[in-house]
Amino acid sequence: MGERVDPADYAIIGGSSTFSIHFPEDVGFDGVEVLKAGVRFETPYGTGPEMKLFRLGDKRVWTVKMHGWRPEEGVPRGVASQQLFWVFRQAGVRKIFAEGGVGACNHLLKVRDIVIPHDYIDQSMRKDVGLGGPYLLIMRRPTCPYGRRRLAEAAEEEGLGRVFDRAVYANTDGRHFESVAEVQALRMMGADVIGQSMCPEVYLAREIGACYARLDLVVNYAEGVVRDWEHEELRELFFRESRAVGRILLRALSRTGPEEDCGCRDLRKDTLLRKENVGNREWERG
Numbered sequence: 001m002g003e004r005v006d007p008a009d010y011a012i013i014g015g016s017s018t019f020s021i022h023f024p025e026d027v028g029f030d031g032v033e034v035l036k037a038g039v040r041f042e043t044p045y046g047t048g049p050e051m052k053l054f055r056l057g058d059k060r061v062w063t064v065k066m067h068g069w070r071p072e073e074g075v076p077r078g079v080a081s082q083q084l085f086w087v088f089r090q091a092g093v094r095k096i097f098a099e100g101g102v103g104a105c106n107h108l109l110k111v112r113d114i115v116i117p118h119d120y121i122d123q124s125m126r127k128d129v130g131l132g133g134p135y136l137l138i139m140r141r142p143t144c145p146y147g148r149r150r151l152a153e154a155a156e157e158e159g160l161g162r163v164f165d166r167a168v169y170a171n172t173d174g175r176h177f178e179s180v181a182e183v184q185a186l187r188m189m190g191a192d193v194i195g196q197s198m199c200p201e202v203y204l205a206r207e208i209g210a211c212y213a214r215l216d217l218v219v220n221y222a223e224g225v226v227r228d229w230e231h232e233e234l235r236e237l238f239f240r241e242s243r244a245v246g247r248i249l250l251r252a253l254s255r256t257g258p259e260e261d262c263g264c265r266d267l268r269k270d271t272l273l274r275k276e277n278v279g280n281r282e283w284e285r286g
């Protein structure tokens, strides 16, 4: 269908922290060369988002801005994610890093802290977002332990703020922020931070057999936590830390190989819900 997707083992999904720069070229990271920019693919879910292919040393990487969301085109976020991950699957992507901005509902966190989620609670309304793969997706360890460690190390080296290598990410639909009562409910459920992009990305990554790890910058407190946040502070963070977050992603990527025994791929199994299994009594043997 349409243009062939250039193969790449890696992908970086940009979010609010790298939105205000040309990523990756503005970061000034050694060994980066943009190979293609402004590429859009025809997918079974409609025309995909604008994407960029770059090289980091001998690694080829697809990247997209702001999770591929395009509210101006009227594309629902779940569909935008299907388009994006369809392209990743065509490219043969094995490792995905993503970034985003989150609100803290754990009062121990501070603005400018970096969290690297190890788990999530999906409070979005769009859970049935897939690519139709015949798989059973096990979300026992949803984010890649190796990818998380590399992001944590790279973030520590950057010295941007405190780095937490674990966090429970509550995913809400947005586009509005949550109310005080909703934030209290999410906190009681065990969430540390609230954001809008981890789901369905984390499921789609598992479906295409890719590792997924993400880094989130705490940009405010969720409503009712510690103190009211101010728009000016949010604005400042939005524009100021872009290069630092970009550098963390590229540094983590530069230390990642395409094949690792992190175990992520073993959490995708063939589905048992196949027509040929109806009436199959093989399991009764032995």
Ligand SMILES: [Zn+2]
Pocket: 143, 144, 145, 146, 147, 211, 212, 262, 263, 264, 265
């Ligand atoms: Zn992995």
